[in-house]
Amino acid sequence: MNANDIVWILIKTIGVVAVFLIHVMFVQLFERKAIAHMQSRMGPMRVGWHGVLQPIADSIKLFFKEDIIPTNSDKPIFFIAPIIGVIAAVSSLAVIPLWEGFSIANLNVGILYILALSSVGAYAVILGGWASNSKYSFLGGLRSSAQVISYEIAMGLSLVGVMMMSGSTNLSDIVSAQAEGRWFVVPQIMGFAIFFIAALAETNRVPFDLPEAETELVSGFATEYSGMRWALFFMAEYAGMFVMSALAVVCFFGGWSGPGFLPPVIWFLMKVYAFIFLYFWIRATLPRYRYDQLMGLGWKIFIPVALANIVLTGLIKILLK
Amino acid sequence: MTTPQLFFAYFAVAMTALSLLIVTRKNPVHSVLCMLGLFIHIAGLYLFLNAEFLAAIQIIVYAGAILVLFLFVIMMLNLRKEETVKKYQAQWPVSAGIGIILAAFLVLILGNITVLPALGEYSIEAIKSEGSMMTVGKVLYTEFLLPFEIASIVLLVAIIGAVVLAKKRTE
Incomplete structure (x- = not known):
């Protein structure tokens, strides 16, 4: 590896992260608008045409807000928790192939890398909740740790079917294996259903947003956070949503592939945004789960079904040989 | 030093320092956080040895599952009481002495090790x-x-x- 390669990798990384952060900023406006229209409201209208500059106004406001630190909090951990969350979510991007031959790092263990980082991301919520020294935050952190451990297993198992069909854990190879419209969502419909629901739970979205359940825990693990630190948590959540949507597109919906009249990266983004819209749609539609129902669902239904899916995929693969 | 040696030296020093931090922290949650750093460094060392699968599994299993369970249990404990309890027993100087002697032996032996070239089919x-x-x-x-x-x-x-x-x- 020479100096040129290193410079090229740095340019790629900075470019992807910068574009990604702009997307994260504006997806928040998309969410507010989408949910507002579902509820027959207008959403943000004041800043710019139909509120398009609202995210910028929000960012400036958050940036200049006072940074409040609770008196008896554990300061080093309180500081480090949101940073862990953002780093874990943003570095997952490194292995996502945006179009043919383009990803920052073409790892052979791509899927495992994303699973590993999503489990590290859970520390942000757990440690943030614990360090705040508040009962609401603490309960949010505890719920999150149990939820993430349970749903991680189901999510990993649901992706095993995809690994078996493509014979690889490299995300680019998985997309290539789905060439000519042979999307894995058809044979792996069970795996996809489990993956999508587990991804909702991993990213703490409705109906599994128990770690921050507003109606009972104020704001869960983020209750004591304010200003930029809270914004980092917020960013980590939306970045996680993007990464999970991108993983779903890559593993089940053929990644960048699509009819030739649009460039591959546009197809990829359109599919990702379709998933993100689905997240918002679910948020506007479904009520929150009860905690014991959530755990029961994860352990008693998803894990057995995901295991059955693996056995079934293996059997079909042997029979078709 | 060559670049691989520099990498290895960084990982070795960082891992030793993190291990020491784990046992000396008063607050168990801080120990767990240091342990997370240690696991990530171990995974980095695996990557450095071309074992990317092992590195990913190291993070998923140890950092993602086992350590979260540790944290879950520790957070349930009454830490305020735990922090005031004396951390080491009275015989710690004896243990430290034995540890230092064993480390000295290890250093003496290390000089006599010859590294064999990779054998068998798994080169x-x-x-x-x-x-x-x-x-x-x-x-x-x-x-x-x-x-x-x-x-x-x-x-x-x-x-x-x-x-x-x-x-x-x-x-």
Whole structure:
């Protein structure tokens, strides 16, 4: 590896992260608008045409807000928790192939890398909740740790079917294996259903947003956070949503592939945004789960079904040989 | 020093420092955080040795599952009381002395080790051409199938044991 390669990798990384952060900023406006229209409201209208500059106004406001630190909090951990969350979510991007031959790092263990980082991301919520020294935050952190451990297993198992069909854990190879419209969502419909629901739970979205359940825990693990630190948590959540949507597109919906009249990266983004819209749609539609129902669902239904899916995929693969 | 040596030196020093931090922290949650750093450094060392599968598994299993469970239990404890309790027993100087003597032996022995070239069919090139995940899978499910299954049964027994312990007794 020479100096040129290193410079090229740095340019790629900075470019992807910068574009990604702009997307994260504006997806928040998309969410507010989408949910507002579902509820027959207008959403943000004041800043710019139909509120398009609202995210910028929000960012400036958050940036200049006072940074409040609770008196008896554990300061080093309180500081480090949101940073862990953002780093874990943003570095997952490194292995996502945006179009043919383009990803920052073409790892052979791509899927495992994303699973590993999503489990590290859970520390942000757990440690943030614990360090705040508040009962609401603490309960949010505890719920999150149990939820993430349970749903991680189901999510990993649901992706095993995809690994078996493509014979690889490299995300680019998985997309290539789905060439000519042979999307894995058809044979792996069970795996996809489990993956999508587990991804909702991993990213703490409705109906599994128990770690921050507003109606009972104020704001869960983020209750004591304010200003930029809270914004980092917020960013980590939306970045996680993007990464999970991108993983779903890559593993089940053929990644960048699509009819030739649009460039591959546009197809990829359109599919990702379709998933993100689905997240918002679910948020506007479904009520929150009860905690014991959530755990029961994860352990008693998803894990057995995901295991059955693996056995079934293996059997079909042997029979078709 | 060459670049690989520099990398290794960084990982070795960082891992030793983090291990020391784990045992000296008063607050168990801080220890867990240092342990997270240690696990990530171990994974980095695996990557450095071309074992990317092992690195990913290290993070998923240790950092993602086991350490979260540690944290879950520690957060339930009464830390305020824990912090005031004396951390070390009275005989710690003796233990430290024995540890230093063993370390000295290790350093003396290290000079006499000769590194053999890679033997057998699993050379670095062979693993690279196939991918480490494929190689591990093949070996695990052919040559070492029986030990692998025995390990699974041991784990199954542990799971059943935990279920039995947690079950409500109905008289």
